[in-house]
Amino acid sequence: MWCGSCRPAPDRFRPFPSRVSSMEWVDACAADDILLEDVIRFDHGGRTYAIYRTAEDEYFATDGLCTHEQVHLVDGFVMDNIIECPKHNGRFDFTTGEAKGAPVCIDLATYRVRVENGRVLLEVE
Amino acid sequence: MGAPQAKGRDYSLVGREAQLAVDKGLASAQWYACPVSRKRLKELMQRSDSPALRDTVLWVLSFLITGGLAFYLWPSWLALPFFLAYGVLYGSSSDSRWHECGHRTAFKTGWMNDVIYQIACFMIMRDPTVWRWSHTRHHTDTIIVGRDPEIAVMRPTLILKVIGMFLAVPQVIATTKSILRHAMGRLSAEEETFIPEREREKVYLTARIWLAIHLSVIALAAYFQSILPMLFIGPLPTMYGAWLHVMTGLTQHAGLAEDVLDHRLNSRTVYMNPVMRFLYWNMNYHIEHHMFPMVPYHALPALHEEMKPFCPPAYRSIAAAYREIIPALIRQMREPQWHVVRELPPGARPLPAIS
Numbered sequence: 001m002w003c004g005s006c007r008p009a010p011d012r013f014r015p016f017p018s019r020v021s022s023m024e025w026v027d028a029c030a031a032d033d034i035l036l037e038d039v040i041r042f043d044h045g046g047r048t049y050a051i052y053r054t055a056e057d058e059y060f061a062t063d064g065l066c067t068h069e070q071v072h073l074v075d076g077f078v079m080d081n082i083i084e085c086p087k088h089n090g091r092f093d094f095t096t097g098e099a100k101g102a103p104v105c106i107d108l109a110t111y112r113v114r115v116e117n118g119r120v121l122l123e124v125e
Numbered sequence: 126m127g128a129p130q131a132k133g134r135d136y137s138l139v140g141r142e143a144q145l146a147v148d149k150g151l152a153s154a155q156w157y158a159c160p161v162s163r164k165r166l167k168e169l170m171q172r173s174d175s176p177a178l179r180d181t182v183l184w185v186l187s188f189l190i191t192g193g194l195a196f197y198l199w200p201s202w203l204a205l206p207f208f209l210a211y212g213v214l215y216g217s218s219s220d221s222r223w224h225e226c227g228h229r230t231a232f233k234t235g236w237m238n239d240v241i242y243q244i245a246c247f248m249i250m251r252d253p254t255v256w257r258w259s260h261t262r263h264h265t266d267t268i269i270v271g272r273d274p275e276i277a278v279m280r281p282t283l284i285l286k287v288i289g290m291f292l293a294v295p296q297v298i299a300t301t302k303s304i305l306r307h308a309m310g311r312l313s314a315e316e317e318t319f320i321p322e323r324e325r326e327k328v329y330l331t332a333r334i335w336l337a338i339h340l341s342v343i344a345l346a347a348y349f350q351s352i353l354p355m356l357f358i359g360p361l362p363t364m365y366g367a368w369l370h371v372m373t374g375l376t377q378h379a380g381l382a383e384d385v386l387d388h389r390l391n392s393r394t395v396y397m398n399p400v401m402r403f404l405y406w407n408m409n410y411h412i413e414h415h416m417f418p419m420v421p422y423h424a425l426p427a428l429h430e431e432m433k434p435f436c437p438p439a440y441r442s443i444a445a446a447y448r449e450i451i452p453a454l455i456r457q458m459r460e461p462q463w464h465v466v467r468e469l470p471p472g473a474r475p476l477p478a479i480s
Contacts, residue, residue: 038167069153069265077170077419079233086419088261089228102254102324103261 028122031059031115039083039094041074044124049111050074051120052083052094059113060094061122067099067106133461134270134383136279138315142271146384151269157387158416159435161428166417169424169431172233176423177225180403181241184222188214192357199353208356208365213404216293216366219248220374221406221422227257230421231406247335249370250293250300250363252307254327258319267415268383268391274319278379280461282454287375293367297360304339307332369404373397376446377411380453382464388415390467394429394439395446412436437467 028042034053041064042049048064050073066073066085075086083094090104097108112123135142146152161169191211198204222245225231226238246253259274266272278287289295306313310329312320320328338358345354355361381391392412397405408414410425413432420428429439440446453465 035167077167079172084419086417088264089230089418091229102257105321105323 022125023123024125025114025121025123028061028113028120031118031120034059034120037078039074039076039078041072042122044122047124048072049122049124050083050094051113051122052078054078054081059115059120061111061113062092062094062097062108066090066092066104067108068104133279133281136270136276138271138274138318140271143318144271146266146269146271149384151266151384151386152272153265154386156267156416157389159432161417161431165431166420169417169420169428171424172230172421173423174233174237176421177231177237177241180406183403184214184218196353196357211357212362212366213369214366215248215362216364217368217370217373218404219245220370221404221408223249223251223256224260224408225406225422227260228418230419247338248363250297250360252300252303252328252331254324254331255303255307255316255320258321258324262319264415264418267388268378268381268385270383274315276378276383277375278454278457280383280457282458282461284454284458287454290371290375291368293360293364293371296367297364301360304332304335308336372443373401373405373409375450376409376440376443380450380457380465381467388412389436389469389473393446394436395443396439396441397443401443434470435473437469 026044028044028049028051029040031053034040034051036053036057037055039050039052042051042061043064050062050064052060052062054060062073062083064073065071066076066087068085068090069087071085071087073083073085073092077084077086078094081093081095082091082100084091085104088103090102091100092098092104092108093100094108094110097110099105099107114121137143188211191207191214195204195207195211198207222231222241226242226245229235229238231241232238243253246256263273263275268276270276277290286295303313303316307328312325312328316328339360342354342359346352376393376395378392381393383391385391389412392415394412395409397409402409407422407425410429413420413425413428414422416432417428433439440449449465453463456463
């Protein structure tokens, strides 16, 4: 739900509804392209994503823009399972997409990720 | 620098300048950022509880010592210097605690930020929810007229208002009105522009709790037939201790450009001594903070070193900043469109101006 301060993503950045069946796995980057406890940006099909690597070497992906003011999360700070937006310090749990409190109030969409042969694959439409 | 104009601008968030800022592309715009490497930024953004815990222990001890001595020596005049020190802790150092814990960068542990934030908000009389959202807007649209609710000195300068700020008079009057308004379950039209609906119940609840605390302190003073409780808690220490945070706070943006998308042109970094930096939690590195708000206060001096080559020179002292600010504010009484122009280092370019 839009809380009034947050602005919904433009259409090109909207997450896919779960009913969409035409999903595909795309090669996003090399696994080593992302440092431990860090995030990179990945653009595909007119959309932007953030792909995370945790300190435990796990990979996750969310929408690439903060749901508050559409700032790129790639410039943010990864701490444990949290991505902090670089503009207003809004925090999300990037493993679930959950917004952790003001000033962010809309969850991030999350995407499935797998690593094969040293490559990070992201499930997108 | 424009031609002198007698008429000021409309700083209201619901006035004519608000839409104008949107139309000009100044709202939620892309801002200049100094080229600090991602690797270095990651190092600087690291969070830790240690510096803020150490500073908070010192802070609480300072309260106990100054407050204890003031209480012990009351009603002798010997209590005065201790009340003055207590007031600075209560009415001024709460500004930086409000600020850093509001960004949730002071401590690594979330609840520690939230506890100090709530206490500091009460001391400086800033509603925790309203000011969290107003400060969010301040970071989105720093010193953009019609958008930024935290422009301290509007033009033309109202010099009596600026003087009154040093005793927190406008702040306490505005907060008293808003506590009463919020306690009745209402927001102002301006507050409605930046506080989401789901946050509003928090505002009303806080106002009712604060009102109860303030009334209890007054009742205590009446019961003991002594003003002493009111000198320790409530609007009085907020007022008699405000001068230091206003003095430091005005160095942040006063007299500088409005409606620019480059913090180097509308903010100041001012060198201060270690005592001031303890009280102010390094908010004197203000360009650095605005450009990279994820960097905690204890890492701002190191960030300053990284950004130095791309920024105008820092002011050597508070006095040096005021040698610029005072004449600027006086001039802006008559010429509201005039402002101080900061010189960027050779080769360092701001974003193109938007007009």
